[in-house]
Ligand SMILES: Nc1ncnc2c1ncn2[C@@H]1O[C@H](COP(=O)(O)OP(=O)(O)OP(=O)(O)O)[C@@H](O)[C@H]1O
């Protein structure tokens with residue numbers, strides 16, 4: 001178990017957005033978190049990555065209790081997330097975006113006395129990732145000028161640059177064309193061979209295709225868990241979520 | 247928004263192939279002008295300009311390149327002026343040692359103020375820096391070594407490295423010019439460094455920087471301390487140039503003035519704050535002899551400029567077609 005939560009809960013004022021969530025994310029497995037809009041998926045992500053402080057419950061990452069740890073520390077421990085609303089550095093180029101992620105693990109983030117060319121030795125590694133995610137033609141474009149789907153791909157590239165132990169992806173394929181969805185699905189499956197992945201995804205074909213384990217959330221509570229076949233045949237899930245879809 | 251892959255209209259002006267050389271040439275011209283200037287203008291006026299230009303540039307390091315609006319930079323400028331003045335006058339230190347003490351003192355103040363304020367955002371950050379600098383103002387009003395309302399008067403300029411007599415106004419001018427150039431090079435390097443890259447990414451998307459594992463507060467604090475130290479360098483210089491340090495330098499109006507200079511010239515550009523400072527200092531100089539109330543005039547000029555040139559004078563130039571063709575780019 002690399003990441004686990006017990007009795008996780010979050011109240012916003014009087015409103016309970018997440019309640020009593022138990023979650024176990026395992027190494028070399030792709031875990032999907034699904035549920036209707038407003039179910040609390042993003043909030044769970046925010047709690048796990050400590051961008052929000054949980055009201056109740058405990059979180060353990062790689063054997064360490066991180067219930068009260070700061071979000072940047074959690075990231076340095078190997079739990080890295082992407083955002084539902086694509087998060088890139090708009091005025092930096094694609095390559096610079098990836099390099100910003102590489103700077104810290106390579107000890108090149110605090111030198112205020114060195115020229116920018118000191119970062120050239122990150123180029124090869126950055127270009128590798130850029131190539132792998134099909135962004136090579138846009139390497140020197142500013143992130144702001146990319147299409148929405150490519151911004152998402154870029155965000156995945158920067159996330160992978162950190163080589164995290166646990167990867168949390170919030171709707172990584174939203175807004176992507178079919179081709180990109182296939183590519184990203186392939187990449188996620190690739191990288192999951194050596195790390196844990198937890199992803200929120202609305203595209204159930206993708207979930208059925210690549211996810212080993214599915215957790216269904218509704219109104220902040222887990223209503224079903226298991227592999228896709230089990231979950232999708234659960235009557236509660238069918239009415240709550242898939243009734244409209246499948 | 248930018249839901250298409252076409253470049254945003256107006257974004258792509260081809261940069262002139264020789265833009266780099268042209269920029270270098272402009273810097274060279276500025277340098278030559280700075281070297282020749284005391285032949286035509288009063289050295290004391292020019293030195294004031296350089297000191298405030300450096301002060302505004304230090305401030306811009308925080309506002310323009312880190313995205314933090316401090317309303318307390320007078321504490322660093324004026325504090326350093328006191329430290330330097332006291333060291334050279336009372337302890338008989340050399341001018342360079344006095345300046346160094348000013349810089350270190352300002353950096354220490356910056357560390358304390360920054361540590362308290364840095365986790366606040368926007369207007370709260372500005373308010374806390376203002377409150378802390380006001381506390382420092384009252385400390386300076388009460389402390390013995392600052393001599394209250396009188397300030398520290400007749401500060402000796404002394405001999406640089408024990409050799410060069412700074413009482414000679416030409417010697418002093420070139421010393422000030424050298425320190426100014428040094429300060430700007432430090433800022434330029436700071437901004438265009440691996441560290442500067444992280445600062446930029448924090449400014450662009452703080453949440454994302456956190457999620458990549460950057461302790462955002464520490465990076466901001468480092469920038470705050472650096473900005474304070476350089477503001478201190480300017481303040482120490484000011485004490486040596488005018489040979490006094492007074493409460494005016496630590497008063498909140500000084501914090502306001504440096505914001506004004508920076509915005510007038512254009513935040514996030516290296517040259518902007520220098521031009522802004524030049525404009526304000528020149529205006530003050532001309533108006534000092536007239537009957538007009540200086541603050542009202544500068545206030546009006548400020549308002550007109552902000553309404554007409556939202557990016558500041560230099561900022562507007564950088565954003566113009568010509569500016570972009572020359573490869574200039576404001577950080578924003
Ligand atoms: N910071 C906040 N303050 C108050 N309420 C919040 C906050 N963040 C989320 N909520 C509420 O919590 C509930 C869950 O939101 P959340 O964003 O986690 O849902 P989601 O499952 O990610 O939905 P979607 O599929 O639309 O992304 C929603 O009702 C939302 O309005």
Ligand SMILES: [Mg+2]
Pocket residue numbers: 041042043084
């Ligand atoms: Mg969501």
